[in-house]
Amino acid sequence: MSELRLMKGNEAIAEAAIRAGADAYFGYPITPQSEVLEYLMAEKPNERTGMVVLQAESEVAAINMIYGAAGCGKKVITSSSSPGISLMQEGISYIASSELPCVLVNVVRGGPGLGTIQPSQADYFQSTKGGGHGDYHLIVLAPNSVQEMSDFVKNAFDYAFKYRTPVMIQTDGAIGQMMEKVELFNQEKRSKEIPSWATVGKPKERERNIITSLDLQAEVMEKRNHKLQAKYKKIEENVTLFEEVACDDAEYLMVAYGTSSRICQKTIQLALKKGIKVGLLRPITLWPFPKKQIAKLAEQVKGILSVEMSTGQMIEDVKLAVEGKIKVEHFGRMGGMIPSPDEILTALENQIIGG
Amino acid sequence: MAKVKGAVVVDVEKCKGCDICVHACPTDVLALHNEVNGKGYHYAYMANPDECTGCMNCALVCPDSVITVYRVKPQKAKV
């Protein structure tokens, strides 16, 4: 039987990690996501499932512990918030290049710099365009409810192992901190399966396994890049997720994810009272981005408002999808401010309908 | 009393001619050859093979593990 609980988003991530059969969590405290580590420590997952939980000395150490444990074929997860995720970028690049599965959670806060502890969506470029060095992508899942904070942990592990790639759950301080009802999935057993590539000690009968991202010969390194890009293409074809709200007869469209998409749902109702038919396309995967669906909707609607808690980052992908066919404008708040439904409606009226 | 007899075989093509084995040899068996290997190194060889006791000192310090050491006890050598 599944179980209903009232939980914070961060707690849901932690509980879901245990239930998904994770082997280890390595992390470092940072607001607004410290509840993940706190909850895990309090829950004694070592007694519940045998899961390892360790507070690292830094995010740099945490991501490299993830690398080590992931290289043993284990199910591993870490979480942090924007400045901490910045510190992890070198390790994430290594993990992507070495094709190790793992789950990374970014509970985004306002930046740049030390910024603020309030929610933000200003890490979109970082998570979807690279973040660390070299050509790589993360699968980026953007939950917009505490329920999805729980569910997406399981999905993220599935994608991570299916494609041998790091998967990021990109949320923000609002969803991390807010409490909602969650239907928790049932406890899954920790896997005993050892992937063929894992470094667990070399028996006589097989070649040694090596986890590395180094190929000093340019020809070989280019091959590695081609292999990665082929994988990303496959992911784009198979893992592009989105949700549509009131899009069927929409004359205008909002594109928003995470917390912004929740607020936009209220904006839809407010707009309808004024006789404005506006729909919402909510990317669930920020990478791969649902560009085909946006392109399709661009044939139907008169204009698009990209709503983000940033200076306008996702709008670049929306514009690329629309290819200049219709007007695309950005509305957002920054530095930890959350837009209100009315603000968004006003922006829609001024920038798209009247503009 | 018969001496312990030894011999070494150097993997000539992998030897880098670093000279460390030559200096580690207590009986001055080894030297660097006047000729060079495929990599251009003056490789180590047994210049005075009769003096080798198979003590393994050369192999212990060889960074490239290119030396194999053989040894026979005196009575065995007589056979």
Add this chain to the structure above:
Amino acid sequence: MEDTIIKTENIVFKKTELLTDNELSYCPGCGHGTAHRIIMEVIDEMGIQADTIGVAPVGCSVLAYDFMNIDMQQAAHGRAPAVATGIKRVLPEKFVFTYQGDGDLAAIGTAETIHVCNRGEHFTMIFINNGIYGMTGGQMAPTTLPGMKSSTSPYGRDVEMMGHPLKMTELIANLPGTCFVTRQAVHTPSAVRKAKKAVRKAFELQKEKKGISFVEIVSNCNSGWKMTPVQSNKWMEDNMFPYYPMGDIKLPE
């Protein structure tokens, strides 16, 4: 005479099968090769190849996994102790070791080094200290001696300006999470024998789960020091050993 001696049954020393047939990428005379060999011999003699995972650093020995015939991971610069922590925590019954140079372990990776030694992770750290950055072309290392020339201290290390050489091994010996801390060398036959014993002890101690076993190997860098291999070993004895004295610093209780 040789013909009668050179027979398989008379072999008293040959390269361990735990070293691959790949030619080492190190300069002629570099101690890395000898250090690699004694570690592989220990793993071979303990019969733990199937239970050992090594972690290679960034630096000259970045390609250690090309030469060591065991499962290995290559870590980001300085992060080998964190990577090894991840491995050992999920595979606590396996033997895990890091192999790092002075730049990796004592400069960029100082935080990771200190913290694994303080938490008392149960793995072995092998620390190759040659007082210089070999891979990048002979720059000053945290362990470069006062007055010693390098490409970034071309007039000698001026401690007033560049700081003092770091005795990382003495430093971590003070931490409660280390159980065995020793400093060795591999430039002479007797040094090699002692160093191998120390490595063996370090690996054996993993079974007891008493914390980090740490073996520093003071080594040469003839290319970086601009000497012949034999000269560099002499220079090491005359200059490195007084600052980095040989022997055990901390023994298990």
